[in-house]
Amino acid sequence: MSDSVNVIVAELHTLRDYLRWATSRFQEEGLFYGHGADNAWDEAVLLVMPSLHLPWESSPDLLNARLTPSERRRLVEVIERRIRERVPAAYITGRAAFAGLEFIVNEHVLVPRSPLAETIAQEFQPWLQQYPLRILDLCTGSGCIGIACAATFTDAEVVLSDISPEAIAVAEQNITLHRLQDQVSAVESDLFANLQGERFDLIVSNPPYVNAEDLAAMPAEFHTEPALALGSGEDGLDFTRRLLREAADHLNPGGVLVVEVGNSWPALEAAFPDLGFTWLEFESGGHGVFVLTEEQLRLQREDLQ
Structure with a gap:
């Protein structure tokens, strides 16, 4: 695991942290949204929640839930893949809503x-x-x-x-x-x-x-x-x-x-x-x-x- 990933995993702990970080990264990289979302926050939800095997519309109480180290590493991986490969979130999670x-x-x-x-x-x-x-x-x-x-x-x-x-x-x-x-x-x-x-x-x-x-x-x-x-x-x-x-x-x-x-x-x-x-x-x-x-x-x- 790279030093940069280690830093992120060490500093970000909750579901809210990763949704916020993904939103910032997506905005920074200028991603296009057109596969179920039209903004960076909704795209982050579409990617992060299924990656943790959680429903898209989960209770807001979960936002402050602390994630395990393996879950945090997984989220860094999928968020960076979304940016690097410009692949829709649904192809990464294998799930979409309709x-x-x-x-x-x-x-x-x-x-x-x-x-x-x-x-x-x-x-x-x-x-x-x-x-x-x-x-x-x-x-x-x-x-x-x-x-x-x-x-x-x-x-x-x-x-x-x-x-x-x-x-x-x-x-x-x-x-x-x-x-x-x-x-x-x-x-x-x-x-x-x-x-x-x-x-x-x-x-x-x-x-x-x-x-x-x-x-x-x-x-x-x-x-x-x-x-x-x-x-x-x-x-x-x-x-x-x-x-x-x-x-x-x-x-x-x-x-x-x-x-x-x-x-x-x-x-x-x-x-x-x-x-x-x-x-x-x-x-x-x-x-x-x-x-x-x-x-x-x-x-x-x-x-x-």
Whole structure:
């Protein structure tokens, strides 16, 4: 252990000490926050608490708890790794929160952060006209969106789909973590390739949608995430175009498609000006999520080809 680490471990003793020190170090090094936190203090909480096997929202009484020497050394290690490698806290702890639930994550999946958590909490109202008995989470990654849907619609069958076998492995871990094996399944598939003949009442997707220019300009933290899950061609819409062409064949009558396209929404509007997207608004922040019905997609099928 280096002399500098020895000094820190000798001088900092409580949970409060390490949260404060991490916050100062993050500020000093100019880290980027965009994976569950938007400031240095919250980032410190996301990193420090799971590293001590404590809930993120623990009692404030714990702040003055003294840490063991091994715990203090561990915190110095993870805090300095966050700075040195510019890797999101969730990849260091292996845990992330979404829609009030905890998920296993690693470098094969995006860190959960979609504004769709708010839409799930609202049960996709007022767009869903009937209780969804079958739900598909397309480009599922960790499975967070589909599993949150399963927790909301407890009588629904939920399918998680992703082109990445590594992502499917993470999603399956999260199915087990939440004990949803009887309700949720995972399928490796490029779009609908391995879902032929299957139809759903609700298809939700947070696909790759970052355009080439934005992808190149992203802070270092984002470049530790799988590029396959972020970039989608020059305008960010390569995958979404395919999805729009094929979705109607996999939605039941009255079904709904909900897709996040982020900053690529103006390009999508320009590409399909007559499609009639409904763009969602979020109280908690976020943008670029549209809703289309099965009827809209079916009637506009020719324009989508």
